[in-house]
Amino acid sequence: MSRPATSDPLSAPPPPDYSAAVAAYRAGKLVEAERALREVLRQHGTFAPAWQLLGLVAARAGRADEALRCLDRACFYAPTNGEILSHRAELLRRAGHLKPALECARQAVRFAPDSAAAHNNLGLVWLDLEEPERARVALEAALASDPAHARAHYNLGNVLLRLDDAAAAEASLRRALELQPEHGHAWAALGVSLGAQGRFEEAYPCLDRALALRPEDAKVHLNLAHVLTAQKRLPEALRRYRQALALAPGYAEALLGQGRVHNAEKQHGLAADCFRLALAARPGWPEALHQLGGALFELEEYAEAKAVLHQALAARPAFPEAVATLLRVLSNTCDWATLPERVAEIRAAAAQALAAGHAPPISSSQANxxxxxxxxxxxxxxxxxxxxxxxxxxxxxxxxxxxEARGHGMPAAAAGASGRLRIGYWSYDLRNHATAHLMRTVFGLHDRARFEVFTYSYGPDDGSHYRAQIASESDHFVDLRDARDEEAARRIHADGIHILVDLMGYVANCRPEVLALRPAPVQVNYLGYPGTMGADFMDYIVTDQVTTPPEDEPFIDEAIVRLPHSYQATDDCQPIDPAPVARADEGLPETGMVYCCFNTLYKLEPTMFGAWMRILAAVPGSVLWLLAKPEAARANLRQEAAAAGVEPRRLVFAEGKPKALHLARLQLADLFLDTRYYNAHTTASDALWAGVPVLTWPGNGFPARVAASLLTAIDLPELIVPDLAAYEREAIRLGSDPAALAALKAKLARHRSSRPLFDTRRWVRHFEWALDAMWARHAAGQPPAAIQVPERVG
Known part of the structure; x- marks a missing residue:
C-alpha cells in the first residue's frame, strides 16, 4: 500500500454516511455503526476518521487485534493526527505493547500539544511502565489543557496513590467525582485513598457507593475487603475476598488478602495455601512471597521460610519489610552468618523511612x-x-x-458509684503466658476497699489455671476477644474505668488501637513492652531506678513512675513441682558445672554466644543448657560451638514443660547466663525463684537492664557486671570454685524470702500508691508527671 500523495484526508468534508455511523456509535449501536462505516470505507477507503472509528467499534466489541489493524490504517492515512495517534497508543497499551504505545503516545502529544486526551493517554502508558512520576507530569499537562477532564483527574488520583500521596490523590479524585458523579472507578479509588490515610470509616461508604455502581467489579470487592480487614472486621472481609474470587477466579490480590485474614486469625496453614495460590496466579510476586515466608515462619517451617524470603528479595532487592521478616527467621534459628549485614540493611531502611515521614519496616519491639x-x-x-x-x-x-472529673474526683461514668478507683487491665495474655505467670496473684491482692478490678481479656481461653484464677479473683473479668476496637473501647468507657493499664504495649497480639481511642482518662504502659510507646494516648510508664536511670529519661515519652524496687511484679506463690528431678532425666552430665540460658532464641546473638563458648572452654566438664526447640536452631548452635573449638555435645537442649515441672528441673542448673541486648525478664525471675543465680551485663535501655533490676531487688549486686570481660571472669570463677558458687546459692535462698523481689503483697501496695498518685493528679486537673513511689507506703 502506498501513502496517497493528496493532502490530509481530514481536511475534506466527511462522507454523508459517516455522521450516521458516529451517531450509532455514540448510541451504543455497534453493529449499525460498523455497517455504516464499512459502507463509508467502501466508497472512501482513505478516509482516516472512518478507520479510526471502526477501530474503536472493534475494540468495544472485544476484537483487539482487528481494532489495532484499523487504527494502523487510520495512522497510515493521517500520520500527523494527534487524536488518531492517541487512540492507537491506548489500544497498544491495553494490549500490553508498552514500548510501541509509548512511542505512539509521544507522537500524539507532539502533533496535538493542546490535547488533554493525548497527554492523558501518555500518562497511562508511563504508569503501566512503572514510571509514576512521569505519569504525573503528563496528567498534569492534560489538566492544564482541560481542567474539566474528569478522566485525567481520576487517573492523576491513581498515580498519586502510587506515589504514596494519598491526600493529594483524594483531592484529585473528589474533583473527578464533581465532574462525573457516577464514576464508579473514581468512587472506588477515593475509598482507597481514604483507606491509605487510615480513614476507614470514610472509605467504607465510598467503596459501598462504587459497589452499587459496579456490582460485578471484583476490584471493588477487593478494596472493600481491604478496608474491612483494616477495621478488623475479619469475617466480613473474608466474605468480600471470596466474592472477588467468585467474580475473578485466580485473582492474585484477593488470594493474598484472604491469606492475610487467615494469618490474622492464626490460621497460618490456610494462609500459606492462599499465598501459594496467589503465586500460582502471579509467579514470582514479591509481596506474596513475603507473606508466604511470614506464614511459614509462624508454622515453624524455617528452612522453607528462609528460602521463600530470599526469593522475595531476589525479585525485589529493596524490600525492607521482607528483610525484617527474614531477620525473625534468622534470629529464631540462630542463623547468624548474614545477621550483621541484614541488621545494617534494616537500620538504613528504617532511617530512610523515618526521614520521609513513613513508618519504619521494623517495629520497636523487634528492634529490642x-x-x-x-x-x-x-x-x-x-x-x-x-x-x-x-x-x-x-x-x-x-x-x-x-x-471530666466530678463527685469525689471520679469521672462522670462513675459518679454515684462506690467511690473506689476502677482499675482496668487490658491484655491478650491472661492465659498460660509469661505475663500471667508474673501477674497471676496481683489482681486478687488489690485492696478492695479502695480499688475495683476489671480485667479485659481479648486473647483465647486456653483453659489454664492461670486464666481461671485471674478471672475468679477479678471483680469483673470481661472477654472481649470478639469485640472490634470501637466496641472494646465503648465497653471500657461504659465501665467507668479511671486508670487503664495496658499489659501489651507493642508486643505480639497487641491492640493499641483501643487505647488510641482514649476509653479511660489515665492510661498506663506496663510490663509487656519494655520501652516507650511514643504515644500521646499513653500517660505513664511504670519502671524503676535501674531499668530507667535518669540519663535514659529523654528516650521515654510517658511520664515515668518509678517503683522503689523492681518494676516487675512476681508471683511469690508460684508452685515448684516437689518430685525429685535427676540430671540424667534432662540429659545433663552427673558432674560438672551447668550453665543455662532459657531465654527465647531470638535474644541470643553471636557476641554473647562467643563469650559463653569461651566460658565453657575455660571450665572443664561444664555444659550449657538451652531451651531450643527448632532442630535448625540446635544444628546452628552446635555448628557455632564447633567453630569456637567447643565440643557440640556440651550444648544440652531442653524440651518445653509445664511451668511447675520446668521450675523443678531448673534447680539442676548452677548459673543462669543472661543475654545482652534483650535480657531475661520472666525467665530471670523464674531462675531466681528456683534458686539459680543470674549473671548479667546491663546494656543500654529498658530491655537490657531488667535482670539488673531484679538482682538489685533481691540484693545480689555482685551478679551485675560492668563489661563483657568481667562477665566472662565471673562466670569462669563461679564455675571453677564450688565453694563460692554454693555460698552464692545459699545467699540467694536467704534473700528469696527476705528481700522485696518476691514479696507480691509489698509490690501491690507500691503499685496502688502509684495508681492513687496518678489519679490524684488527674482529678486535680494536672497533667501527668514523674512519680517516685516511696519505700514505705501507708
Whole structure:
C-alpha cells in the first residue's frame, strides 16, 4: 500500500454516511455503526476518521487485534493526527505493547500539544511502565489543557496513590467525582485513598457507593475487603475476598488478602495455601512471597521460610519489610552468618523511612533484640503511634469519650458509684503466658476497699489455671476477644474505668488501637513492652531506678513512675513441682558445672554466644543448657560451638514443660547466663525463684537492664557486671570454685524470702500508691508527671 500523495484526508468534508455511523456509535449501536462505516470505507477507503472509528467499534466489541489493524490504517492515512495517534497508543497499551504505545503516545502529544486526551493517554502508558512520576507530569499537562477532564483527574488520583500521596490523590479524585458523579472507578479509588490515610470509616461508604455502581467489579470487592480487614472486621472481609474470587477466579490480590485474614486469625496453614495460590496466579510476586515466608515462619517451617524470603528479595532487592521478616527467621534459628549485614540493611531502611515521614519496616519491639539505640527505638515507636493516631482520629472524634472529673474526683461514668478507683487491665495474655505467670496473684491482692478490678481479656481461653484464677479473683473479668476496637473501647468507657493499664504495649497480639481511642482518662504502659510507646494516648510508664536511670529519661515519652524496687511484679506463690528431678532425666552430665540460658532464641546473638563458648572452654566438664526447640536452631548452635573449638555435645537442649515441672528441673542448673541486648525478664525471675543465680551485663535501655533490676531487688549486686570481660571472669570463677558458687546459692535462698523481689503483697501496695498518685493528679486537673513511689507506703 502506498501513502496517497493528496493532502490530509481530514481536511475534506466527511462522507454523508459517516455522521450516521458516529451517531450509532455514540448510541451504543455497534453493529449499525460498523455497517455504516464499512459502507463509508467502501466508497472512501482513505478516509482516516472512518478507520479510526471502526477501530474503536472493534475494540468495544472485544476484537483487539482487528481494532489495532484499523487504527494502523487510520495512522497510515493521517500520520500527523494527534487524536488518531492517541487512540492507537491506548489500544497498544491495553494490549500490553508498552514500548510501541509509548512511542505512539509521544507522537500524539507532539502533533496535538493542546490535547488533554493525548497527554492523558501518555500518562497511562508511563504508569503501566512503572514510571509514576512521569505519569504525573503528563496528567498534569492534560489538566492544564482541560481542567474539566474528569478522566485525567481520576487517573492523576491513581498515580498519586502510587506515589504514596494519598491526600493529594483524594483531592484529585473528589474533583473527578464533581465532574462525573457516577464514576464508579473514581468512587472506588477515593475509598482507597481514604483507606491509605487510615480513614476507614470514610472509605467504607465510598467503596459501598462504587459497589452499587459496579456490582460485578471484583476490584471493588477487593478494596472493600481491604478496608474491612483494616477495621478488623475479619469475617466480613473474608466474605468480600471470596466474592472477588467468585467474580475473578485466580485473582492474585484477593488470594493474598484472604491469606492475610487467615494469618490474622492464626490460621497460618490456610494462609500459606492462599499465598501459594496467589503465586500460582502471579509467579514470582514479591509481596506474596513475603507473606508466604511470614506464614511459614509462624508454622515453624524455617528452612522453607528462609528460602521463600530470599526469593522475595531476589525479585525485589529493596524490600525492607521482607528483610525484617527474614531477620525473625534468622534470629529464631540462630542463623547468624548474614545477621550483621541484614541488621545494617534494616537500620538504613528504617532511617530512610523515618526521614520521609513513613513508618519504619521494623517495629520497636523487634528492634529490642538487636543493637538499636534508645533514640532509634523511640523514633520507631513514635512513628508507629503517630500513624495509629492519624488513622483513628475520625473514629476518636466521633466517639468523643468524656472523662471530666466530678463527685469525689471520679469521672462522670462513675459518679454515684462506690467511690473506689476502677482499675482496668487490658491484655491478650491472661492465659498460660509469661505475663500471667508474673501477674497471676496481683489482681486478687488489690485492696478492695479502695480499688475495683476489671480485667479485659481479648486473647483465647486456653483453659489454664492461670486464666481461671485471674478471672475468679477479678471483680469483673470481661472477654472481649470478639469485640472490634470501637466496641472494646465503648465497653471500657461504659465501665467507668479511671486508670487503664495496658499489659501489651507493642508486643505480639497487641491492640493499641483501643487505647488510641482514649476509653479511660489515665492510661498506663506496663510490663509487656519494655520501652516507650511514643504515644500521646499513653500517660505513664511504670519502671524503676535501674531499668530507667535518669540519663535514659529523654528516650521515654510517658511520664515515668518509678517503683522503689523492681518494676516487675512476681508471683511469690508460684508452685515448684516437689518430685525429685535427676540430671540424667534432662540429659545433663552427673558432674560438672551447668550453665543455662532459657531465654527465647531470638535474644541470643553471636557476641554473647562467643563469650559463653569461651566460658565453657575455660571450665572443664561444664555444659550449657538451652531451651531450643527448632532442630535448625540446635544444628546452628552446635555448628557455632564447633567453630569456637567447643565440643557440640556440651550444648544440652531442653524440651518445653509445664511451668511447675520446668521450675523443678531448673534447680539442676548452677548459673543462669543472661543475654545482652534483650535480657531475661520472666525467665530471670523464674531462675531466681528456683534458686539459680543470674549473671548479667546491663546494656543500654529498658530491655537490657531488667535482670539488673531484679538482682538489685533481691540484693545480689555482685551478679551485675560492668563489661563483657568481667562477665566472662565471673562466670569462669563461679564455675571453677564450688565453694563460692554454693555460698552464692545459699545467699540467694536467704534473700528469696527476705528481700522485696518476691514479696507480691509489698509490690501491690507500691503499685496502688502509684495508681492513687496518678489519679490524684488527674482529678486535680494536672497533667501527668514523674512519680517516685516511696519505700514505705501507708
Amino acid at each position: 533484640a538487636y543493637d538499636f539505640s534508645m533514640a532509634e527505638k523511640q523514633a520507631f515507636a513514635r512513628a508507629h503511634s503517630r500513624r495509629l493516631e492519624e488513622r483513628l482520629a475520625p473514629l476518636r472524634t466521633r466517639l468523643a469519650f468524656r472523662h
